[in-house]
Amino acid sequence: MYLVTGATGLIGRPLIETLLAEGAEVRAVTRDPHNAGLPAGVEAVAPEAIHTALKDVRGLFVHPRATKDSIEELLRLAASQGVEKVVVMSAINVDDDPDHQPSRFNGDRNTEVERTVTGSGLPWVAVRPGSFAMNTLGMWRGQLTLGDTVRGPYAGFAEAVIHERDVAEVIARALLDDSLVGRRIPITGPKALRLDQMVPIIGSVLGRPLLFQEVPAELAAQGMIRNGLDEGFVRALMARYQREMQRSATVTDEVEKVLGRPARTFATWVADHKGAWS
Numbered sequence: 001m002y003l004v005t006g007a008t009g010l011i012g013r014p015l016i017e018t019l020l021a022e023g024a025e026v027r028a029v030t031r032d033p034h035n036a037g038l039p040a041g042v043e044a045v046a047p048e049a050i051h052t053a054l055k056d057v058r059g060l061f062v063h064p065r066a067t068k069d070s071i072e073e074l075l076r077l078a079a080s081q082g083v084e085k086v087v088v089m090s091a092i093n094v095d096d097d098p099d100h101q102p103s104r105f106n107g108d109r110n111t112e113v114e115r116t117v118t119g120s121g122l123p124w125v126a127v128r129p130g131s132f133a134m135n136t137l138g139m140w141r142g143q144l145t146l147g148d149t150v151r152g153p154y155a156g157f158a159e160a161v162i163h164e165r166d167v168a169e170v171i172a173r174a175l176l177d178d179s180l181v182g183r184r185i186p187i188t189g190p191k192a193l194r195l196d197q198m199v200p201i202i203g204s205v206l207g208r209p210l211l212f213q214e215v216p217a218e219l220a221a222q223g224m225i226r227n228g229l230d231e232g233f234v235r236a237l238m239a240r241y242q243r244e245m246q247r248s249a250t251v252t253d254e255v256e257k258v259l260g261r262p263a264r265t266f267a268t269w270v271a272d273h274k275g276a277w278s
């Protein structure tokens with residue numbers, strides 16, 4: 001039996017599908033078990049019932065957002081119930097200075113959750129994804145419903161965004177076989193792309209002539225803050241863009257090493273989410 005926290009989220013749902021396809025039994029933690037909409041055969045449990053949910057669990061997936069306030073208690077219970085392995089997701093920037101991790105300004109605590117797991121005494125694997133491809137939808141969908149041009153800062157900023165299904169499949173492998181125990185695994189998409197390359201790729205999949213037009217960083221920052229984004233988050237994001245422009249983007253081949261096939265491309269991700277752009 002495998003227990004998945006963060007089960008209804010972006011990574012949790014494809015992780016559950018992958019585990020089921022591999023023939024595993026799955027229990028899922030969600031704050032709203034009655035409306036979770038999980039696949040047939042998956043037992044949905046509320047966080048309050050975690051003690052009983054851990055019974056007979058061989059592998060536990062720790063989602064950092066869903067467990068950040070309860071991680072120590074969760075691991076204590078897991079150890080007492082005989083859980084054999086814990087796989088934690090964190091992020092590729094988890095060793096950076098906290099002020100340089102934009103997600104911290106939204107309340108995420110990837111560094112602390114990963115450290116608690118790796119220091120728990122239980123066998124562990126830490127999966128550290130780079131930016132999810134899904135972020136592009138949040139950044140650009142609004143503008144692309146209004147026209148064919150995305151206006152934003154740092155056209156030359158490049159990163160190798162990862163398909164969320166690849167993240168889920170690497171986590172599933174880490175749960176299902178023991179060869180990855182004790183590893184911190186940085187995973188990315190197959191190729192770094194600049195922002196002004198990514199938007200035309202979306203265009204080629206959607207059959208639209210899409211372009212990225214650079215605007216000054218300060219102007220863009222002020223617009224994001226006016227639109228309701230947290231100022232600390234926006235400043236950390238801009239600082240990250242500026243910093244990363246000075247060095248080459250991180251690209252790893254860990255997805256291919258773990259899964260035995262190349263990581264999915266950004267074009268594949270867009271094709272898998274074609275309907276989401278209009």
Ligand SMILES: NC(=O)c1ccc[n+]([C@@H]2O[C@H](COP(=O)([O-])OP(=O)(O)OC[C@H]3O[C@@H](n4cnc5c(N)ncnc54)[C@H](OP(=O)(O)O)[C@@H]3O)[C@@H](O)[C@H]2O)c1
Nearest residue numbers: 006008009010011030031064065066091103108130131132
């Ligand atoms: N976006 C990126 O580029 C990126 C890259 C690397 C790492 N990360 C990290 O990945 C994590 C986000 O992963 P994700 O997109 O899978 O998350 P998500 O979909 O937002 O959340 C996963 C699930 O956790 C539960 N949840 C959400 N907020 C919660 C809260 N405050 N308290 C308790 N439960 C909560 C929800 O389930 P229920 O409502 O069913 O309980 C939700 O479906 C973050 O830690 C982020 O820093 C993100």
